[in-house]
Amino acid sequence: MEKMSPSHEDYLEAMVELGGTADAAIRSVDVAAKLGVSKASVNKAMSVLKEKGLAEQPYYGDITLTQEGYEYGRAVLxxxxxxxxxxxxxxxxxxxxxxxxxxxxxxxxxxxxxxxxxxxxxxxxx
The missing domain is CATH 1.10.60 (Diphtheria Toxin Repressor; domain 2)
Incomplete structure (x- = not known):
């Protein structure tokens, strides 16, 4: 897999720290609080992570990581x-x-x- 930007790696790392997996969803508001960013910033990052196949989020729903997203975030952590x-x-x-x-x-x-x-x-x- 290609290397992500440091910012996107931080998002994946934070999601893993919050307990996010393919089976356990996390809330974007919790990601925003952990990283000290706005919810809009989380939504923007999620667009990229979804496009890369690392995370999933139904419209205004909770975030889950794909297996690949979890492994990448776990490696960064x-x-x-x-x-x-x-x-x-x-x-x-x-x-x-x-x-x-x-x-x-x-x-x-x-x-x-x-x-x-x-x-x-x-x-x-x-």
């Missing part, structure tokens, strides 16, 4: 958590700063580099 763990626990960066920086890094790092970093982080036994 896993990256974020691993980077956050490294920054906060291994490097001692304050949690709020580590969270912000993990969010920036999760979008920029290549899959190949992330796999190597993941292996290294696991070797640290954090």
């Amino acid at each position: 896993d990256r974020h958590q691993m980077l956050f763990l490294f920054l906060s626990k291994a490097l001692g960066i304050p949690e709020e700063q580590a969270n912000k920086e993990a969010c920036l890094m999760e979008h920029a790092i290549s899959d190949e580099s992330m796999k190597k970093w993941e292996a290294y982080i696991k070797s640290l036994d954090l």
